[in-house]
Amino acid sequence: MIKLAILCVISAAVLVFLKQYRTDFALLFKLAVLAFVGITVFTALSAAISETEEIQSLFSENSAMVKLLLKAIGLSVTAQIAADICRDCGEQTLASAVEITAKLSVLLMALPAAKQLAEISLGWLNA
Amino acid sequence: MRRFQKVFVFAIFLVISICCLFVPVSAAETSEAEVIFSEIYEAVDADTKEVIADLGLEEISYETLLSLSPRAVITEFLQILTGKLRVPLRTTGMLLAFLILYAVLSSFTQQKGDIHTAFSLFATLWIVMLILPVVSETLAAAFSAIQLCADFMLVYIPGFAGVIAMSGKPLASAAYSSVMVGVSNLFSGIQVYTFLPIVQVFFVLNILSGIESKFSFESMAAFFKKLIQITLGVFSAIFTGLLTIKGSLAFSGDSVAIKGIKTLVGSTIPIVGSALGDSFTSILGSISMIKNTIGIFGILVITLINLPVVLDLLLWYFSVSFAAAVSGMLGLTQMKKMLEGISATVSLVNVFVIFTAFLFTVSTGIILQFRG
Numbered sequence: 456m457i458k459l460a461i462l463c464v465i466s467a468a469v470l471v472f473l474k475q476y477r478t479d480f481a482l483l484f485k486l487a488v489l490a491f492v493g494i495t496v497f498t499a500l501s502a503a504i505s506e507t508e509e510i511q512s513l514f515s516e517n518s519a520m521v522k523l524l525l526k527a528i529g530l531s532v533t534a535q536i537a538a539d540i541c542r543d544c545g546e547q548t549l550a551s552a553v554e555i556t557a558k559l560s561v562l563l564m565a566l567p568a569a570k571q572l573a574e575i576s577l578g579w580l581n582a
Numbered sequence: 583m584r585r586f587q588k589v590f591v592f593a594i595f596l597v598i599s600i601c602c603l604f605v606p607v608s609a610a611e612t613s614e615a616e617v618i619f620s621e622i623y624e625a626v627d628a629d630t631k632e633v634i635a636d637l638g639l640e641e642i643s644y645e646t647l648l649s650l651s652p653r654a655v656i657t658e659f660l661q662i663l664t665g666k667l668r669v670p671l672r673t674t675g676m677l678l679a680f681l682i683l684y685a686v687l688s689s690f691t692q693q694k695g696d697i698h699t700a701f702s703l704f705a706t707l708w709i710v711m712l713i714l715p716v717v718s719e720t721l722a723a724a725f726s727a728i729q730l731c732a733d734f735m736l737v738y739i740p741g742f743a744g745v746i747a748m749s750g751k752p753l754a755s756a757a758y759s760s761v762m763v764g765v766s767n768l769f770s771g772i773q774v775y776t777f778l779p780i781v782q783v784f785f786v787l788n789i790l791s792g793i794e795s796k797f798s799f800e801s802m803a804a805f806f807k808k809l810i811q812i813t814l815g816v817f818s819a820i821f822t823g824l825l826t827i828k829g830s831l832a833f834s835g836d837s838v839a840i841k842g843i844k845t846l847v848g849s850t851i852p853i854v855g856s857a858l859g860d861s862f863t864s865i866l867g868s869i870s871m872i873k874n875t876i877g878i879f880g881i882l883v884i885t886l887i888n889l890p891v892v893l894d895l896l897l898w899y900f901s902v903s904f905a906a907a908v909s910g911m912l913g914l915t916q917m918k919k920m921l922e923g924i925s926a927t928v929s930l931v932n933v934f935v936i937f938t939a940f941l942f943t944v945s946t947g948i949i950l951q952f953r954g
Contacts, residue, residue, distance in 0.1 A: 517676060520708055521683070528687040531701045535691060558700040568707040575718055576789060579782045 459492055482544060489536070527561050615748070615872045618741040622876065625737035627730050630886045633658060639882075644875045647882075659889075666894045673716055674901035678908055680709045685912040706792065706916050710924075713902065714789075717924055720894050721785075724931050727891040728773060728938050731884060735766055735942055738880050745876050746949065749869040750840050753832035758949050761825050769941065772817075773934075780806055781931060788923020792916055803923060807930055814937045821941065825948050833952040840866065877950045881943050888939040895932035899925050 466488040473481040534557030541550035619642045626634065637654050639646050684705045691698040739762045747755035784806050791799040844859040851858060906921035 517680070517712070520680070520712075523708065524680075524683060524687060524705065527701055527704055528690055531691050531697045535695065535697055538697075554696055557697050561697070561700045561704045565704040565707045568704075568711045571711050572707060572714065572789065575714055576786045579718070579785055 459495060462488070463492065485540070485543070489540070523564060527564055530557055530560055533557075615745060615869070615876075618745060618876065622738055622741050622879070625734050626883050627734075627887070629890075630730075630883060633662075633886050634883070636661075639879075642875060642879045644871055647875060647878055662890050663893055666890060666897055669716060670894075670897040670901040673713055674905055677709065677712050677905050680712065681905065681909055681912060681914065681917065684709060684917075685914060688914075702914075702916055703793065706920065709917065710789070710792070710920055713905075713921075713924070717898055717902070717928065720898055721781075721928070721931050724891045724895060724935050725778070727887055728935060730887050731938055731942060732766065732770055734883060734887065735762070738883075739763060739766065742873075742876055742880060742946070742949075745869070745873045749873045750866040751833060751836040753835045753839075754829060754949065754952065757828040757832040758825075758945075761821075761828060762945055765821055765941070765945075769938070777810065777934060780810065781927065781934075784930065785923075785927045788927060789920060792920020792923060800919070800923075803926060807926060810930060811933065814933065818937065818941065818944075822944055822948065825945055829948055829952055874950055877946050880946050884939050884942045888935055891935055892932060892939075895928050895935065899928045899932065902928065 466484070470481050470485060473484055534553050538550040538553045538557075541547075541553060623631075623642060634640075636658055637650060639650065688698065688701060688705070691701055739759055743755045743759035743762075746758060784803055787799040788803055791803075840863075844862060847862065848855040848859045902921050902925040906918050906925060909915075909918040909921055
């Protein structure tokens with residue numbers, strides 16, 4: 456964790472210099488650092504995957520909901536990073552598009568729950 | 583002189599015969615009471631009959647009710663409580679686990695971003711669906727219990743009124759049945775056309791205020807709750823006051839009539855007049871014992887119909903309130919609002935169920951406490 460933090464700080468300092476001379480290289484350098492950080496995090500997390508499977512088994516019949524929650528958070532975090540990168544590159548429109556797509560995907564995953572809620576509410580109102 | 587003696591004996595015989603018409607025939611009325619017993623027992627629903635059988639009250643009689651032991655009552659109460667405890671505890675445990683998972687996961691997203699809002703809504707919807715279907719079933723069971731009470735009272739009120747009349751209190755019987763039938767009809771109307779729609783709207787508004795944080799229906803929900811509590815309070819005060827006044831006056835009138843008959847029998851019939859008066863009193867006393875038995879049985883049935891539902895609603899109220907408190911602790915304000923709304927609805931329905939049981943129990947108790 457400390458090594459990653461030091462790497463990100465040093466990369467930020469290098470990017471400040473690169474932006475002054477070659478902005479296209481700055482973007483590529485940024486993406487490379489992000490990819491390296493992502494791979495390191497996933498490698499570290501692979502040890503924790505067996506723990507999350509144990510957590511899932513604790514939830515028994517609701518393990519599908521745990522998977523859905525983890526999927527939604529993965530989607531949200533990925534979209535957030537992508538949107539931030541687009542903003543850093545000055546592409547607000549692309550950033551908004553990424554965010555809207557992510558929001559729609561998350562809300563689509565919530566659709567079955569919303570449908571069940573609407574059924575219960577309408578059932579109550581029509582009772 | 584001999585002719586005068588014959589006329590005198592014939593006159594005494596005639597007076598005794600006329601007075602005997604006032605003495606109720608206890609054997610016929612005892613069998614009529616048994617018919618009323620069986621009708622009232624048949625009006626009880628199957629689940630409550632099982633509980634009554636577990637308490638050792640397979641038949642309605644003075645001896646079986648008197649032999650009801652506190653141990654049997656406490657054992658049955660604990661059995662009902664442990665039976666109802668499992669589902670709320672298990673569901674709340676699962677809910678708390680998901681709340682903690684949600685709080686941990688949401689910390690990965692930016693708190694003020696649109697994506698965080700979408701993720702919050704997603705998690706709120708899914709987590710609430712853990713608890714909402716089960717709570718809805720409990721609320722539906724509560725309304726069924728109110729309907730079961732009403733159906734039981736439809737059979738019980740005429741039967742009990744009949745026994746009150748048989749015990750030499752026709753005015754009290756008329757007062758009881760007129761007030762109870764009127765109140766039952768009024769109460770059914772209020773429940774179907776006023777209370778149920780308010781609870782439905784209250785429930786849905788609370789859920790919506792949890793989903794859409796822009797809208798806040800908390801004040802409206804609090805207003806509805808206050809309105810219902812005040813209405814029920816006023817209604818119960820009017821009802822108990824009316825029944826007490828009418829019952830008191832009716833019982834006084836009946837007492838005067840009974841004493842008048844006793845005095846008439848005692849003073850007009852020579853030698854055996856006072857003995858006849860005393861036997862009249864003892865017959866009325868035995869029928870009064872039947873009246874008390876039926877009255878206590880009615881109170882017991884109403885209590886047993888409502889007790890499981892009240893316990894269930896109380897357990898859900900505490901479980902959901904606890905989950906709402908934990909949501910507040912974890913900073914999940916949307917979830918907290920929704921869970922507080924659900925617990926408020928549960929509490930409101932519980933108040934109504936307890937009020938229904940109170941209404942019918944107190945009315946019977948008021949009549950039982952008057953002595954002729």
